[in-house]
Structures are given as C-alpha cells and as structure tokens.
Amino acid sequence: MSFTSKVVAFVWVALSVALIALAAIGYDEQFRLYFSNAQQTASSLIAALLCLRTWAAFPPASPLGRAWGLIGTGVLSWGIGATIFGAYPVLHGGQDTPYPYYSDIGYLATSPLITAGLLVFMRSTGLTTPTWGKVLSLLVLLVFGYWSFNANKEGLFEGDFATQLSSLCYTLFDPVLLAVTVLLASGFRGGVIGRAWWYVVWGVVLYFFANQLYTYLVLAESYVTGSWIDAGWMLGFGMIAWAAVTTKRMLQ
Template sequence: MRATAKGCGGADCDSDPESQSRFCMGEAMSTAEKLLTVLWLLAALLIVALDLVGIDADLRSSYSNGVQLFAAYVSAFFCFRTSRSFPAGNAARQVWLLMGAGVVAWALGQSYFWLYGLLSGQETPYPSPADVGFLMIGPLFVVALLRFRFDAGLAAPLWAMLAAPLVLLAAAAMATYINLAGIQSGDWSIRLVSIAYSVADPLLLSVTLLVASGFGRGSIARSWWYVVLGIASFFFANQSYSALVFHDRYASGSAIDVLWPIGFGLIALGAARSRAAHSAGW
C-alpha cells in the first residue's frame, strides 16, 4: 500500500518523483551531521576500548554511564525537537512525542542506576527502581510504531505477517532462557522484572519487524530505518545485560554498554533526518 498524504504529511511518495527523492529517500546528511555522527560513534566505541585495555573499573563505569545518559537525553531532545516541527494535530507530532517520552523514561532509569553506583560505591542491584524506567521505553515505543504504521498506511507483506509471530516466539524463548534464573527466583521482585523483560523486549522487536517490513523502497522516509536499527541495538543490549547479570559477569563499563549509546544515537539520527525531510517540504 502506498503512503498517502495522510501518512506522508502531504507528500504522495509513489506518484510525485520530487516528493519521493525528498521524503522517501531523505535529504543528504549535512557535514555537521556527519561530523557529529562520527564523534558520537567514537565516544561510544571508547567504552569498548577502555574495557579491552583494562582501565580502572571506576573510571570505566563513570565514563560508560555518563555516555549512556548523555546519549539518551540528547536522543530525547532530538525526538521532541522533531515532534515540535510538525503542526498540532499531525500524527507525526504524536509519534515523535511518544518516542521522546520513552527515551526520557529510560534516561531517568539510567540516572538512578548511575547515581546509586556513585553514592554507594557498589553495583546497582537487580532489580531496582531504575528498571521501571528501563521497562517503560518498550510500551511507549510499541505505541509510537503502531501509530506510525497505521497513520502512514503501511501494509506489511505476507512474509512479515507470518514472520512477526515467529520472531516474537523465538525472541521470547531466547529472553526467557536468558532470564530463567530470575523468573525462577524466590524473590517476587526479581521474578516480576525478569518476566517483564522477557515479554517487553521480544514484543518490541516483533512490532519493529512488522512496521519496518512495510517501508518499501518508495513508501516511507529512510530516516525510520535508523530508528529500526536503534531499536535492534537496544534489544541486544538488554538481553546481553541480562545474560551477564545472571552469570555474575556484568559490571558497569563492560563492552556491551556500547550498544545503548549506539542505539540512542541511531534514534536521534532518525529524528534529525525526519525533521530535515519535513523542513525540506515533507
């Protein structure tokens, strides 16, 4: 199904070549955007480098948590900034608002996670109030993605309709296996949070697949592929974290921490690209 004026903010992507090049394919990245992207990647990859060379654990922890927190709040800023670029009543405004709210929820959880470690000198326990914020991002993103899908008039192909439930089941099985120790815990709080992670992350991944499958080559903004990749990075970060926690092998500053700032960086880039496309005439 092609994207109509309702979903594209006034641009008929399939029938208007100019709109297709401007909205569906997106404007070229500016030099400033390219520079910021490179700096973002270098800052994130430094987390891995510090872990590999065995830098002081406290320094690694502070740097990693700081980069994650900065990445989340910057990503939220870009989501809200993009939301405000659309007129009131435009569905895209609500979609990006929900995306921003989800990122802020995660950032608040990360703020608690980092502050607890700084003030106590210990690793933040699992679960903790931080997990409330971490878990909120999933439902808010799912609502945003589904709102985007229905408003843009995206029709998922048959293969995606069949694959999405299978991905949900496979991801849920993997997440359940990873979180099995927590699910079987005698502590109700650990059990509840572990079950929540086993459900929320696979649901987000399957919904992301369902929405992304309808993009096509001339149907929707390329900017949203950045968001899809960001969500995928977020999923693998969460599951890697859970696997390490239940094997007592996680410490703040571990190499897997890089997946969160990379994910939020991709979401921020998607928001910036969407705003640029809209400003250019979307």
C-alpha cells in the same frame, strides 16, 4: 545533513567505540563505570530531546508527530532510568547498581512506549505488512521470546518478587517490541521517510540485544558497568536520534 550533525554523530560513535576498546583491554573498572554511565545518560537524554523536538515540529494533531512523541517519551524514560542507575555508584562509593532497582522502572517503560510509537507510525502512514513480514514477525516473537525467557529464567524462578516482576516484564516487552519493529520494516517501500525510519529499526535492534545481554549477565553475576555491551544502548539511541534529526530536516 549539516556539518554539526555529522560531527556530533562522529563523536557519538567514537565514544562508543572507545568504551568497547577499554573493555577489551580490561582498563580500570572504576573509570569504565563512570565513563559508561555518563555516556548512557547523555546519549539517551540527547536522543530523547531530538525526538521530542521532531514531535514539536509536526502540527499538533499529526499522528506522525504523536509517533515521535511516544518514541521520545520512551527514550526519555530510559534516560531517567539511566540517571538513577548512574547516580547509585556515585552515592555508594563506586558500587555497581543492584538489580532490580528504581532505575528499572524507567527502563521497563521504554519498550512499551516505543512499541506504541511504531504502531502509531504504521497506522498513520497506511503501511501494509506483506504476508512474509507477518510470518517473520511471528517467528521473531517466538525465537526471541524463547531467548528472552532463557536470559531472564533465573530471575523469573529464583529471585524475590521485585526480581521476578522485573524479569517477567523484560521477558515480555522486548520481544514484542522487536516483533513490531519487523512488522514495520517489512512494510517499507523505500522513499525518504522509509530511509529515515530504517535508522529507528536498527536502533531498536541494538537496544534489544543490549537489554537481553545485560539481563543475562546480571543474573549470571558476570556483568560490570563499562562492559562492551553498554555501547549497544549508546549506538542504538544514536540511530534513533539520527532518524529524528533526518525527519525534522524533511519538514523544513
């Protein structure tokens, strides 16, 4: 990995840690709101750019390239959502973005697109999931499906139609993404490609937990932008970006 890539990774992690520290000491909420929104938008858009750059490095008909294209599009969708989310406080005197909002359209498209990318990767590489991996994936789907249901329960039963629809999609999409991620990870047999895709796996895990904690806290009216959980998205997309850079480097 180049020196520049290592410096960018260090800065990426340092900014995420800084946000966690600022939230822990209760630093000015207005500053954390803009600081977090800027980081979320930048990290997702940069990660999307790196994924799509990796997609472009593959031959046009390559299924591996298509996998990176889907993942990159998913992350880009999240970045567009983050841009809309971050623009709201700027245009409304520092108020937190309501839930649901137009930004959730971008957010909700992310998990299905990344899931599709992971499935294309599995099919194109011929990964075989062992029996224990299938069992674990099913358990993950059930356990985290239940967790996701509880995190979104208030929105599912007590909100307006838009809130109910958003909560239903978050309830379904994220656990499926995590279960497919487990299927993928259990089929790894080592090697350079496997090592690169482990970063994708950990990135998805961080993304999932940040999503669920966010939804739970929003519905409990306890979330403010600039919370420590925001770092989960930044670090998650950082992991995916690192995997994309590593994969592109293998092609050179």
